[in-house]
Amino acid sequence: MSSIVRPTPAQRTRRLVVLAAAVFAVVVPLVQNFAGLGLTQAEFAADGNTTLRVAGYAFAIWSLIYLGLMAYAIRQALPQTGESVLISRMGWPSAVALFGIGFWIIVAALNLKVASVGVIFASLLALLIPLLLSAGTIRSLSRADRDRLLVAWPLAALAGWLTVAAPLNLITTATALNALPAALSPTGWALVAVAVVLLVGLGVIWRLRLLAYPLPIAWGLIGAFAAEQERNPTLGFAALAAAVILILAGVLLTFRLRPGVER
Numbered sequence: 001m002s003s004i005v006r007p008t009p010a011q012r013t014r015r016l017v018v019l020a021a022a023v024f025a026v027v028v029p030l031v032q033n034f035a036g037l038g039l040t041q042a043e044f045a046a047d048g049n050t051t052l053r054v055a056g057y058a059f060a061i062w063s064l065i066y067l068g069l070m071a072y073a074i075r076q077a078l079p080q081t082g083e084s085v086l087i088s089r090m091g092w093p094s095a096v097a098l099f100g101i102g103f104w105i106i107v108a109a110l111n112l113k114v115a116s117v118g119v120i121f122a123s124l125l126a127l128l129i130p131l132l133l134s135a136g137t138i139r140s141l142s143r144a145d146r147d148r149l150l151v152a153w154p155l156a157a158l159a160g161w162l163t164v165a166a167p168l169n170l171i172t173t174a175t176a177l178n179a180l181p182a183a184l185s186p187t188g189w190a191l192v193a194v195a196v197v198l199l200v201g202l203g204v205i206w207r208l209r210l211l212a213y214p215l216p217i218a219w220g221l222i223g224a225f226a227a228e229q230e231r232n233p234t235l236g237f238a239a240l241a242a243a244v245i246l247i248l249a250g251v252l253l254t255f256r257l258r259p260g261v262e263r
Helices: 009-035 041-046 056-077 085-109 113-133 135-140 146-176 186-208 214-228 233-255
Strands: none
Touching: 009 056, 009 085, 041 056, 041 085, 056 085, 056 146, 056 214, 085 113, 085 135, 085 146, 113 135, 113 146, 113 186, 135 186, 146 186, 146 214, 186 214, 186 233, 214 233
């Protein structure tokens, strides 16, 4: 059960920072797209997408992610919300990640490719590491627990999308800068990226047993399949296979194993 301990002044300050970070993350792309400042996210991604690309519609998942993040940020900021273990552990890391995804929009608009890679990986690690460290706590929560639904789920969904978006960002940046090592062909590096996403995804699913994490990864990989199936069938079907494996693993580990039991 979530704790009902009232937050201290320092904890209330942290909660307001998280709320401000969530608002920043959501407002920045709206302002950037409305005002037409710099490159759009699609234009930024298009430069260097000859090695690995994702269908444009896949990025519509951001609408759901933003909704979840705002629900998380608003709920944890409410005075009546208790200071639970999970809210406490994920507070500052989530603020870093939320400011990070907003800042990524800015560096992408400015076409700062190398900086964009650093920002997206920092945002991913800021979330993924504390989520993994809190895996036992997350697994111990009941399916209907508010912390599970309004803390673990939104943050795991963001971490899942960043798990597939960060390697994609790296591959497109390396391609645009002609920096892909010659040890493998471009398709070979793209396949390595898909394999890394799959292995990381499976490892995190095993620890968290939270379906919110693999679903965005699978969605991104299906987007890669849609974009690559005609141009590069080998890569496209590899991405599809990885998506299917992640969905099956997510369902089996989430619903076939008791959340609080190590196996």
